[in-house]
Amino acid sequence: MSISTPAEGWFKAPSGGERAWIGLALLWCVVLTLAMPYWHYKGKQNSTGESYRVEPAAFQARVDRFVKTNGVGEEKGVAIVEPSPGGDAYLLAQMWRFSPILKLRKGQSYRLHMSSLDLQHGFSVQPVNLNFQILPGYDHVITITPTMSGVFNVICNEFCGIGHHTMTGKIIVED
Amino acid sequence: MTESKEEKVVDIVHSEAVDDPADHHAPGTFVLVLVLLGTFAVYYFANWKALADVWHVR
Amino acid sequence: MANTATLGAAPEAEDSPATPEKPKGNHRAGELRSCDTTGLPICLVAQQFIRLNAVMAVVFLLVGGISALLLALTRWPAVHLLSAAWYYRILTLHGLNMLIFWILFMEVAILYFASTTLLNSRLAWKSMAYVSFGMMLVGAVMVDYFVLAGKADVLMTSYAPMQGHPGFYLGIILVAVGTLIAVGNFFATLYIAKRDKTYVGSMPLVTFGALAAAIIAVVTLAHGAAVMIPTFLWSLGLVGAPDPAWYRLIWWGLGHMSQQVNVCAMVSVWYFLATLTVGAKPINQAVCRGAFILYILFINLASAHHLLVDPGVGAGWKIWNTSYAMYLAVLASMIHGFTVPASVEVAMRKKGHNSGLFSWLAAAPWKNPGFSAFFLSLVIFGFGGGITGVTLGTEQINIIAHNTLRIPGHFHMTVVGGTSLAFMGLAYYVVPLLFQREYYARGLVRAQPYVFAAGISIMAIGMSLAGSYGVPRRHWDVEFAGAQFSAGFDPSAHVMLGIMGIGGTIAFVGLLMFILLTVAAVFFGKSNAGKAMTAW
Numbered sequence: 200m201s202i203s204t205p206a207e208g209w210f211k212a213p214s215g216g217e218r219a220w221i222g223l224a225l226l227w228c229v230v231l232t233l234a235m236p237y238w239h240y241k242g243k244q245n246s247t248g249e250s251y252r253v254e255p256a257a258f259q260a261r262v263d264r265f266v267k268t269n270g271v272g273e274e275k276g277v278a279i280v281e282p283s284p285g286g287d288a289y290l291l292a293q294m295w296r297f298s299p300i301l302k303l304r305k306g307q308s309y310r311l312h313m314s315s316l317d318l319q320h321g322f323s324v325q326p327v328n329l330n331f332q333i334l335p336g337y338d339h340v341i342t343i344t345p346t347m348s349g350v351f352n353v354i355c356n357e358f359c360g361i362g363h364h365t366m367t368g369k370i371i372v373e374d
Numbered sequence: 375m376t377e378s379k380e381e382k383v384v385d386i387v388h389s390e391a392v393d394d395p396a397d398h399h400a401p402g403t404f405v406l407v408l409v410l411l412g413t414f415a416v417y418y419f420a421n422w423k424a425l426a427d428v429w430h431v432r
Numbered sequence: 433m434a435n436t437a438t439l440g441a442a443p444e445a446e447d448s449p450a451t452p453e454k455p456k457g458n459h460r461a462g463e464l465r466s467c468d469t470t471g472l473p474i475c476l477v478a479q480q481f482i483r484l485n486a487v488m489a490v491v492f493l494l495v496g497g498i499s500a501l502l503l504a505l506t507r508w509p510a511v512h513l514l515s516a517a518w519y520y521r522i523l524t525l526h527g528l529n530m531l532i533f534w535i536l537f538m539e540v541a542i543l544y545f546a547s548t549t550l551l552n553s554r555l556a557w558k559s560m561a562y563v564s565f566g567m568m569l570v571g572a573v574m575v576d577y578f579v580l581a582g583k584a585d586v587l588m589t590s591y592a593p594m595q596g597h598p599g600f601y602l603g604i605i606l607v608a609v610g611t612l613i614a615v616g617n618f619f620a621t622l623y624i625a626k627r628d629k630t631y632v633g634s635m636p637l638v639t640f641g642a643l644a645a646a647i648i649a650v651v652t653l654a655h656g657a658a659v660m661i662p663t664f665l666w667s668l669g670l671v672g673a674p675d676p677a678w679y680r681l682i683w684w685g686l687g688h689m690s691q692q693v694n695v696c697a698m699v700s701v702w703y704f705l706a707t708l709t710v711g712a713k714p715i716n717q718a719v720c721r722g723a724f725i726l727y728i729l730f731i732n733l734a735s736a737h738h739l740l741v742d743p744g745v746g747a748g749w750k751i752w753n754t755s756y757a758m759y760l761a762v763l764a765s766m767i768h769g770f771t772v773p774a775s776v777e778v779a780m781r782k783k784g785h786n787s788g789l790f791s792w793l794a795a796a797p798w799k800n801p802g803f804s805a806f807f808l809s810l811v812i813f814g815f816g817g818g819i820t821g822v823t824l825g826t827e828q829i830n831i832i833a834h835n836t837l838r839i840p841g842h843f844h845m846t847v848v849g850g851t852s853l854a855f856m857g858l859a860y861y862v863v864p865l866l867f868q869r870e871y872y873a874r875g876l877v878r879a880q881p882y883v884f885a886a887g888i889s890i891m892a893i894g895m896s897l898a899g900s901y902g903v904p905r906r907h908w909d910v911e912f913a914g915a916q917f918s919a920g921f922d923p924s925a926h927v928m929l930g931i932m933g934i935g936g937t938i939a940f941v942g943l944l945m946f947i948l949l950t951v952a953a954v955f956f957g958k959s960n961a962g963k964a965m966t967a968w
Binding site for chain 2: 469470472708710715716770793814826861865
C-alpha cells in the first residue's frame with residue numbers, strides 16, 4: 200500500500216516489464232539529449248544567445264546611425280532600411296513599436312541586433328513563427344537568413360503594458 | 375444507489391493480499407506506455423520537421 | 433463496521449507478520465480520532481488546518497475560475513468580451529489565484545495530512561500552523577486587492593523593469609513565507625514522528641512523495657525570496673532596478689520549479705487515490721521512490737526552459753540545462769507513468785479481472801469520481817502535458833514555440849488537467865473523510881471529472897494549435913486593431929481560438945460543478961460522523 204509503511208525488503212531492483220520500461224525510457228532520454236547538440240552543429244535553426252551589454256541610449260544612437268547610412272525610404276513615419284548582405288542590421292523595440300522596417304534579401308545573412316529602450320519585448324516574425332526575446336540593456340544578436348520572400352509581420356509577444364497588442368513592425372524580404 | 379456492488383474504502387484499504395511476484399506482471403500497462411512513447415516520438419520529430427522549415431538563424 | 437484498527441494504531445504494515453507491539457502515536461489527549469471509515473488515526477489539529485486550507489483553496493479556485501471564463505471569452509475572437517485593460521488585469525489575477533493560491537493552499541493541506549495521519553503522528557506546531565495560514569491568507573488577499581484595484585497590471589511574472597505596487601510584491605512574499613512555515617511544520621512533524629517512533633521502518637510512499645515536494649518547495653521558495661525581496665525594495669524606491677535577465681533566471685527558479693512541487697504532489701495524490709479506490713499497491717517501491725529522488729536532484733535548472741531564446745545565456749548553457757537536468761526528471765515522470773497504472777492493473781487482476789490485455793481497465797471503477805479524476809489526470813498529464821512540455825522545452829524547437837499559445841496549451845494539460853483534476857479527485861475523499869460530510873447529487877459528482885477533463889483537453893488542444901500558427905500568449909487582440917502596421921493570422925487560427933473558447937467554457941462548467949457540489953457538501957452535507965463514508 201502506498202499509504203502504509205512498506206514491508207521489510209522493499210528496497211530491491213526492478214524486474215520484468217518495469218525494468219524493461221525503465222530501460223526504454225532511459226534510451227529515449229538519451230535520444231532527446233543527443234538531439235540538441237546534433238542540431239547545434241548540423242541544424243540551420245539555433246539559439247546561440249549571442250549578446251552584449253548595451254545602454255539604451257547607446258543602442259538608440261547605433262540604430263540612428265544605421266538608419267542614416269542605410270535608409271532607403273519611409274512608411275508611416277518609420278524608416279525603411281536596407282542593410283548590406285552579411286552586415287549588421289538593427290531593430291529597436293519600445294512601447295509600442297518596432298523600428299526601423301528592414302528590407303532584406305532572400306538567402307542573404309544579416310547580423311540582426313535587437314534591444315529595447317524600456318521594458319522586455321518579444322521578437323516574433325509571422326507567419327514564419329520565429330520567436331526571440333528582447334531585453335533592455337542587452338544587445339541580442341541573431342544571425343538571420345530569410346529563406347522566403349514576401350512581407351512579414353513583426354509582432355511583440357512579451358507583455359509590455361496596455362498597448363502591447365498594437366506593437367507591430369515589418370520585414371520585407373526580396374528575391 | 376446500489377451500494378452492495380461498490381467496494382467500501384475500508385475494505386479496499388485493508389485488503390492486504392499476499393505478495394506474490396507472479397502477480398507483478400502488468401502487460402496492459404506496458405502496451406499503454408508503448409503507445410505513449412510512440413505518440414511522444416511522432417510529436418517530437420514532427421516538431422523538428424516544423425523547425426527545419428523556418429528561416430535560418432543562429 | 434468491519435474495522436479492527438484501534439485508536440492510535442499505525443496503518444498496518446503490509447505483508448509483515450503481526451508484530452507483538454504496535455507503535456503508539458504521540459497525540460495529545462483529546463486531539464485524536466479514528467477515521468470511521470478506514471480506522472486511520474486523524475490528528476484533530478491537523479484536520480482543522482486541512483479543512484481551513486482546503487476551504488481557502490476552493491475560494492481562490494473560484495476567483496481563478498471566473499477569471500478563466502472571462503479570459504476564454506475574450507480570446508475567442510467572435511466574443512472578445514473584456515476591454516484590453518481588464519483582460520491583462522484578469523490575466524494577472526487568473527495566473528496568481530490558480531497557479532499559486534489554489535495549488536499552494538491544497539498542497540499545505542496535503543503536507544499536513546501526509547505527515548500526521550499516514551505517520552500516526554500529531555502536527556508538530558499548532559501555533560505555527562495559524563501563523564502560516566494567516567500569512568498566506570493576508571498575502572493572497574493583498575495580491576488580489578492590488579491587482580483588482582489596477583495597481584499591478586504586470587501579469588504573474590511581473591518581468592522587471594515592469595513595475596507593480598509594493599503591496600503586490602509584499603503580498604507574494606507573505607504567501608511565500610507563510611508556505612515556507614507550513615513546509616517547516618511538515619518537516620518538524622516528520623521529525624517528532626521519527627523521534628517518538630510512531631511508525632516502524634520507512635515512511636509510506638505517499639508521505640515520501642510529499643517529502644520530495646516539500647524539499648523542492650524549499651529551494652523554490654528560496655528563489656522566490658531571492659527575486660521578490662529586491663524587487664519589492666525596488667518598487668519602494670530603495671534600490672535600483674533588477675537586471676532583466678537576472679530577474680528572468682531567478683524568477684523562473686520560482687516559477688518553473690514550483691511546477692515540480694505540483695508534479696510531486698500530484699503523483700503522490702495518484703498513488704493515494706489508486707490505493708483508496710482500487711487498493712493499488714506499487715510493484716516496486718524502490719522504483720517509485722527513486723523516481724521521486726530524480727525529481728529532487730534534476731529539476732533545479734528547469735528555469736532554463738523559459739530562457740531558451742533569451743540573450744544573456746549561451747547555447748552551451750541552454751543545451752546543458754535542458755538535457756542534463758531535464759531528461760532525468762522526464763525519466764522520473766515516465767517511470768511514474770508506468771508504476772501508477774501498473775499498480776492499478778495488478779490490483780484489478782487480483783480481483784479477478786484477468787482476461788486479455790485491458791479487461792482490468794474496463795472493469796475499473798469509472799463511476800467513482802476519485803478514480804476517474806485520478807486516471808484522467810494521469811492520461812492528460814502524460815499524453816498531453818508531458819509530451820508537449822519536453823518538446824517545447826527542447827532548445828531549438830523553442831524558437832517556434834516561445835511565448836506562443838502553445839506554452840499555455842502545454843501547461844493547462846500539466847497543472848490543470850493534471851494537478852488540479854487530481855486534487856479534485858482528492859476532494860471527493862477529503863470531504864467525506866475529513867470534513868465528515870456526504871456529497872449531494874452524486875450523479876453530478878460522478879460526471880464532474882469527465883466534464884472538466886473534456887473541457888480542459890479541448891481548450892488546451894485549441895490553444896496549442898492556435899499557437900502553432902504563431903498566435904502569441906498574453907495578447908488581447910489577434911486582429912491588431914489600431915496597430916501601426918497591420919498584422920494578423922491565418923483564418924484557421926481563429927477557428928482554433930474558437931475551439932479554445934468552447935473548451936474553456938466547458939471546463940468552467942466542470943469547475944463550477946466541482947465548487948458548488950463541494951461547497952454544498954462541506955457546509956450543508958449530511959454528517960457521516962460515527963459511520964463509514966458512503967462508498968462511491
